[in-house]
Amino acid sequence: MPYADPESDDPQELVGVELPGSEAQTREMAAAFAEEFAQLGYTRAQILALYRRAEYAGAHRAWRLLGEDQIVRVVDESLAVWGRIRRVVIDAPACGAPDPPTWVRRRS
Amino acid sequence: MPTVRNWQLGREMSYPYDARFPSRQFAFVFNINRCIACQSCTMACKSTWTFNKGQEHMWWANVETKPYGGYPQWWDARILARLEEANPAGQVWGGAPADARFGPYGVFEGTTIFEAAATTLTPDSARVLGYLPADDEWNAPNIYEDNPVGKRGVRNQLDPTGEQLPEHKTWFFYLARICNHCSYPACLAACPRKAIYKRPEDGIVLLDQAECRGYRKCVEACPYKKSMYRGNTRTSEKCIACFPRVEGTDPETGGEPMETRCMAACIGQIRMQGLVQIAADGTWAEDRQNPLYYLVHVAKVALPLYPQFGTQPNGYYIPPRWVPRPYLRQMFGPGVDQAIDSYVNPSRELLAVLQLFRRSNRIIDRYEIQEGPKVYEGSLRGRKVELFNDTVIAFGRSGREIFRTTIEEPIHVRTNAHANSI
Numbered sequence: 001m002p003y004a005d006p007e008s009d010d011p012q013e014l015v016g017v018e019l020p021g022s023e024a025q026t027r028e029m030a031a032a033f034a035e036e037f038a039q040l041g042y043t044r045a046q047i048l049a050l051y052r053r054a055e056y057a058g059a060h061r062a063w064r065l066l067g068e069d070q071i072v073r074v075v076d077e078s079l080a081v082w083g084r085i086r087r088v089v090i091d092a093p094a095c096g097a098p099d100p101p102t103w104v105r106r107r108s
Numbered sequence: 109m110p111t112v113r114n115w116q117l118g119r120e121m122s123y124p125y126d127a128r129f130p131s132r133q134f135a136f137v138f139n140i141n142r143c144i145a146c147q148s149c150t151m152a153c154k155s156t157w158t159f160n161k162g163q164e165h166m167w168w169a170n171v172e173t174k175p176y177g178g179y180p181q182w183w184d185a186r187i188l189a190r191l192e193e194a195n196p197a198g199q200v201w202g203g204a205p206a207d208a209r210f211g212p213y214g215v216f217e218g219t220t221i222f223e224a225a226a227t228t229l230t231p232d233s234a235r236v237l238g239y240l241p242a243d244d245e246w247n248a249p250n251i252y253e254d255n256p257v258g259k260r261g262v263r264n265q266l267d268p269t270g271e272q273l274p275e276h277k278t279w280f281f282y283l284a285r286i287c288n289h290c291s292y293p294a295c296l297a298a299c300p301r302k303a304i305y306k307r308p309e310d311g312i313v314l315l316d317q318a319e320c321r322g323y324r325k326c327v328e329a330c331p332y333k334k335s336m337y338r339g340n341t342r343t344s345e346k347c348i349a350c351f352p353r354v355e356g357t358d359p360e361t362g363g364e365p366m367e368t369r370c371m372a373a374c375i376g377q378i379r380m381q382g383l384v385q386i387a388a389d390g391t392w393a394e395d396r397q398n399p400l401y402y403l404v405h406v407a408k409v410a411l412p413l414y415p416q417f418g419t420q421p422n423g424y425y426i427p428p429r430w431v432p433r434p435y436l437r438q439m440f441g442p443g444v445d446q447a448i449d450s451y452v453n454p455s456r457e458l459l460a461v462l463q464l465f466r467r468s469n470r471i472i473d474r475y476e477i478q479e480g481p482k483v484y485e486g487s488l489r490g491r492k493v494e495l496f497n498d499t500v501i502a503f504g505r506s507g508r509e510i511f512r513t514t515i516e517e518p519i520h521v522r523t524n525a526h527a528n529s530i
Contacts, residue, residue, distance in 0.1 A: 019278040020277055025432070039462075056144045081488045089513045
C-alpha cells in the first residue's frame, strides 16, 4: 500500500487489476491452514489469531471473504481431529553422552 | 554441445559441459501448504550473509506471493514468456509418468533454456536463454504484494485492511525460495570466467569471488534469478547453502551436518533439508529411509520448481492443495495431481515422515518408524482420517539418533477437591 494518497492526474499512478476467485478455493485454503496448524499443535486461539491478523494476508483474506463464523467452524472441525493428540519430541543426548541414551530434553 | 541426462525431464538434453555428479547432493523440500510468509527465513539469511554495504537489494532467501508477486519482479513470467517465444505452443509434457527414478513425471517435449539458446541467441557463444532484470525489479522484494503498512503520519499502527486498490479475490500462496543448487546450473554454464563451480562432496554451487569479474552472465542466465550482482565489489554473489553448517564444522553439532540458517529459522515448520546420495547416472540413488528420498521418489508429494527450465533443480515443493491445477502444473510439472492426492489422503508412513520437519537443526540422514496402536479413526470434510501412535526416530549422518517424536494422548488430572470422587 503506498503511503501517499492516489493522484488521479499522475500518469505513474499504480493501477490495480482484480483477479477473480471462487468461494470453494477460499474455503479450501482456509481449511488447509487450519489443518496444518492444528497438526502443529497450535491452540484454537492461536489459529484463529492467524486468520484475524492482517499480517498473515492469505489466512486473513479467507477470514474477510468467508466471515468469522465460517472460519471458526473450519478451525473447530480441524481441531476435532488433529487437536485430540499432542506430539512430543524427545531429543537424544549430545555426542559423548553415555550409551544407551538417557533422554535429556523433552519438548511438546 | 554435450548431451546430459535430465531425470526430471525424462530425457537427454544439451548442456555446455559434460555431466559431473557429486557423491551427495544438497536438496530440500518445502511444504507450501504451511507457509504464511512470516519471512523468518528471509531475515535469518539476510542477517547472516547479506547485511553489508552493496548487498541492500540482495535476498538470497525470499518468500513471495504467488501468482502476482516475485523477486525480482516477474522473474518466472518473464523467462516463461521467453521460452514460449522460442518454442511457441511447444512447452508441453508427454509420455506417461514412470514409477522409476528417471522420468517420474513423463517426458518434457519442449525446449529448455539451454536448447533455446542454440536456436534463438546470437552470438554463437551465448549458452543460456535468460534476461537481465532491471534495477527497479530487484529493489523491493515484496512490492505490491500483501504486506500491510500504517496510514501516513500514524505511527505504530497497521491499517486494518491495507488496500487502496481493488483486491484480488483469488487464491494466495507463498513461495519460499533459495538457490536450487541445480544439477545442471545455468549460472555455471553461462560464466565465461569459469568462476562458478559445483562441489563434488555435496553439490553446493559456489561462486569464486577471486575469479568473478562481474560480467553478470550468471545473473542473466539463472532462470530462478538467484545469482545477484553487487555494485560496490563489481562481482556477483549467490546463496552458499550455509556450507559451513552443512559440512558439520559448527561446534554445536559435534561434527553432525546442520541445516542452513533459513531452514532452522522456519517457525511454520515447512522445511526439511538434507544430502541425498547420487547414483553414477545422476539420478538419486535408492535410499529408502532417507526422508527426502521418500518424499520425492516414494510418496511423490514433493516436486521440483519449474523443471521445464532444464537445470534439474534440487529444491522440491509440496504444492498447495487449494490452487487451480493448471497453474500448479505449469510451476511444478505434471506430477501435481498425484502429489496433492497423496498429500490430502496421506499414508501412515507419510504422516510419520511429515513429523520430522523442523524438529531439529541437524540434517536427518535416515528415519525409522516404530508402529504403535491406532488412536483415532474418523473423517474430516469427507476424508477418512486414521491416526496411529507411531514413534518416528531420526538419525544423523554418524548413525546416532537425533530425536524421536511420538503421540501423547491428553492426561486429565483431577483437582484436589475431587481427587477421590470416583
